[in-house]
Amino acid sequence: METSLPLVTLEQIEQARERIAGVAVRTGLYRLDVEHARGLGFALPQNLPAIWLKAENEQPIGSFKLRGAYNKVASLTDEELQRGVVAHSSGNHAQGVAYAARAHGAKATIVMPEVAPRIKRDATAGYGAEVVLVGPASTERIQTADRIVRETGAVLVPPYDDDLIIAGQGTCGLEILEQLPEVDLVLSPVSGGGLLSGIATAIKSSREGVKVWGAEPELAGDAAESFRKRQIVEWPGTQTVKTIADGLRTQSLAQRTYNHIVKYVDGIVTVTEDEILDATRLLLTAANLVAEPSGAVTLAAALFHGDDLPAAKNVVCVVSGGNIDPALRQELIEAES
Template sequence: MNDATGQRSLRIPTFDDVLAAQARIAGKAHRTPVLTSRTADEQAGATLFFKAENLQRVGAFKFRGAYNAISAIAPDIRRNGVVAYSSGNHAQAIAHAAHLLGVPATIVMPHDAPAIKAQATRGYGATIVFYDRYTEDREAIGRRIAAETGASLIPPYDHPDVIAGQGTAALELIEDVGPLDVLVVPLGGGGLLGGSALAACALSPDCAVYGVEPEAGDDGRQSLAKGEVLHIPVPKSIADGALSTHVGYHNFPILQDKVEGIFTVSDAQLVETMRFFAERMKIVVEPTGCLAAAAVLNGIVPCSGKRVGVILSGGNVDVATFARLLAAE
């Protein structure tokens, strides 16, 4: 959204919207497992519960919000299709959800998006429009396509139904393991963090919710400190799913009200965490998906002696990149 759009009346989602999303996606999204590791617990000095959204459909939590948002559109409008912009996981999620619902989808993706994500997006039947993330405005491109085609624009995080859908991951986590002392969530544009905060504060009121960004892109932390949504230049990090230039206007009020704080981790810490999951827990987690875990395992988030939920947001990393990152000293 541009600043002018941000000033208009917003529909801020509530926990009731998360519950409605849970009903819509039931039987469509996987109820992903909660994983534990004694080694991770010892390293963090806490009891950790990893919500494995890397095992979700399309390999990321994004399917939850995409399916919820598309299915919430009135059928007569939905037939005009949907358009989205994304570096990868939201792209795949919209493409797959649209395919399941029989809706045409167009995705605006950066030229440097991971090849595995572009291939998967095409494989789900979507049309891709590429752009240069450093010289072109993906939001403007998405709005233009929507205006020309009559398609519904579904942003990756700045949309109430997307936020509500993402919150179902934390909802399931707390339903499965009980109340938490701390919930730590990756932060890009804030859809997952906003939705998770809604669920955690409703189901586990004493739970402290934290977001984690890449060091190079701490727009969320800066925005909370300033009290308004701040825009930054496109950051450069291996966490390609968290390279947003600002958090969403729909989720920012939730972050202000319900999130205790935002931390950052380095690319090197993300690689260490990817290696931990591969070697010790035998799972593939992409760099963005490791944000929350990296902060917990490196002692950045205060959680000693506590019950801690950690969202692993995705596992979509191509094999060559995965091998190269883990092989680096």
């Protein structure tokens, strides 16, 4: 059931684009060479549409999360910046907030799960943030971040439940429309829903006829269930932590992101762990894009779930991040096709 929270506007997304200009980059959009992938041994369906890869791994922190985090932090007053910022994240939002806080001279405290990949934990600390580790459940890091805010007076920078965050992520959608005017279908990963909300809002507010779908792991399919049942469904952390897509382990949508998704999104598809790994390996070896599993769910959907998606000639898969564990990357590169 929806509440009366206001929806982000196209004007807010355009303002975000101006605010983050020169920090978040305009990432590339590359067509996937399907025949090259087949030549490398990937068994792909016939009659695939043209698949385009929106390479958010090209952001300075390796993830789209810089868009929203920088938009939020750059909107704070000097007094708020002096109090510092707090965020909770499994990794990429953590880096985005730490990066933005350092750029504005603010202290950042980031609550992360112990199971977060070390590459993400180390990068967050490398940007100057204080990292606080908690258990695997997203509810635990939310509660810990809220406690730190109460105790210190710092400003919370949510990973997705915030209009400025959603507006920042929506700038990715504006770029897609400019880079590929003939796009029919855009696929976005969905965790807490900030990226999907922002992209869908930007696209649906700008262009008629373009479909926007979310993609997420079967093992963390709370958003798909929420979309289907038309109410927010929360999954236990003991379940969502099972997916290799560590950036998509959030247990539920927020009311704010749910409202945007119900308003603007056309559907959400789930993919298997094997499909995620195949798509990640394909991106690494056939597309020469460094992608983490969370960023590969969209390609997995486009390649292996075409029957679940609307017909389209040009499909854009948002590759949301490239902060992959080095050991996993090497394992996938060395695996036989």
